[in-house]
Amino acid sequence: MTANPGKKQDSPQDEAGQITRIPHRGWILMALMLTMSLAAMDITIVATVVPQIVNDLGEFALFSWLFSIYLLAQTITIPIYGKLADIYGRKPVLMGGTALFPLGSAACALSWGMIPLIVFRALQGLGAGSIMATVNTLAGDLYSTRERARVQGWLSSVWGVAAIVGPTLGGAFAEYATWRWVFFINLPIGLAAIGLIARYLHEHPSTKKHTIDxxxxxxxxxxxxxxxxxxxxxxxxxxxxxxxxxxxxxxxxxxxxxxxxxxxxxxxxxxxxxxxxx
Missing domain, CATH: 4.10.280 (MYOD Basic-Helix-Loop-Helix Domain, subunit B)
Known part of the structure; x- marks a missing residue:
């Protein structure tokens, strides 16, 4: 998925900076799909191991907050991340969120009680907010108007695959291993996405001074x-x-x-x- 050097790109430009290494769009799209899979699969995989979590950690009355706090943290931070991406560029915001998500996942996997697990789920939600705010924006930066429908199809397919793979993996972990692996599995995916973004995504940093409200x-x-x-x-x-x-x-x-x-x-x-x- 490389660009024709002789063809003018009609991707939008903004204050955050123009993506400069267009020939690596295929690798960047793969990174975006891996990053999106973190947020997409987490929604489906955790639900399958709730009985095992409650059996291990107790506090049945609190288990609904495993999902509520994740949704809450993700929802309220999306506009903030979007503004930060406009000011500082997509790459640092996306890499920060992609790093935060596996960090929260590792903490969730090592949780010793339901309340710590809920707190660490909030950390995951903060990372997911960054992912949701920047992945589609980056796709718009990288691809022309005519190409975006096809690219959105690739990104949307991540949610369909996650709906099938997530419960399957979660059930397998619950049956043959431990519920903690539904969080550990995010580590290699997150590291792979960070590596691809760091290697192939390049921006011109904005020199304009901004104020944050x-x-x-x-x-x-x-x-x-x-x-x-x-x-x-x-x-x-x-x-x-x-x-x-x-x-x-x-x-x-x-x-x-x-x-x-x-x-x-x-x-x-x-x-x-x-x-x-x-």
Missing amino acids: YAGALLMMLAGAAGVFGLLQGGNAWPWLSLPSLGTFALVALLIAATVVRERQAAEPIMPGWCWLA
């Missing part, structure tokens, strides 16, 4: 966290029309309003201005 980022994360928390707990920990549920969503509304006000005032908002009400 820390207050806006914090408000956005709090609003996202409160919203996801309310949706996860509503109907489970408390009824939808209960005082805790109504209070949580009232807090979400206040945080969203504060975020909009702050983002309108920021010199460089976390998300583009057209995302907010005029």
Whole structure:
């Protein structure tokens, strides 16, 4: 999958820097697929070993947080990672997240209790947020408009394969080894992806100075966290029309309003201005 040197590339350009080594797009796409597989397979593989985890670590009442905290950490960080990728480039953000995910996986595999496992799952979620924020953006940077549909097909196929391979591997580990291997398996995949990204992906760093809207980022994360928390707990920990549920969503509304006000005032908002009400 190499580019024709004589053909002008119509890939978009941005402040983060232009991808310069187009002839290695095939290797970079492989790295992106490996990176995407970390986030995709983790969703399906962990569910198959929950009985073994609970049997080993106990705390049955807390096991749902193995999934909730991962989703929460991933969701609230995606806009932040997207802004950081615009400022500092795709490569450092993607490599940081891809390194963080196997680190969290190794910590999960070595967990000695349910609460530490939940904390380390949050670390995995932070890495997944970076992956979800940058993989498709990088594909858009690397490939022309005419090529993107084909490339998106390759990236989307990762989710289909993960839906089959994840439960199969998880069941095999639960039956013949230990549940800890559903996390250890992320280490070689993550290392391979990091190696390919480091070797083949090159960017021109931006020389323009930027300012990060820390207050806006914090408000956005709090609003996202409160919203996801309310949706996860509503109907489970408390009824939808209960005082805790109504209070949580009232807090979400206040945080969203504060975020909009702050983002309108920021010199460089976390998300583009057209995302907010005029």
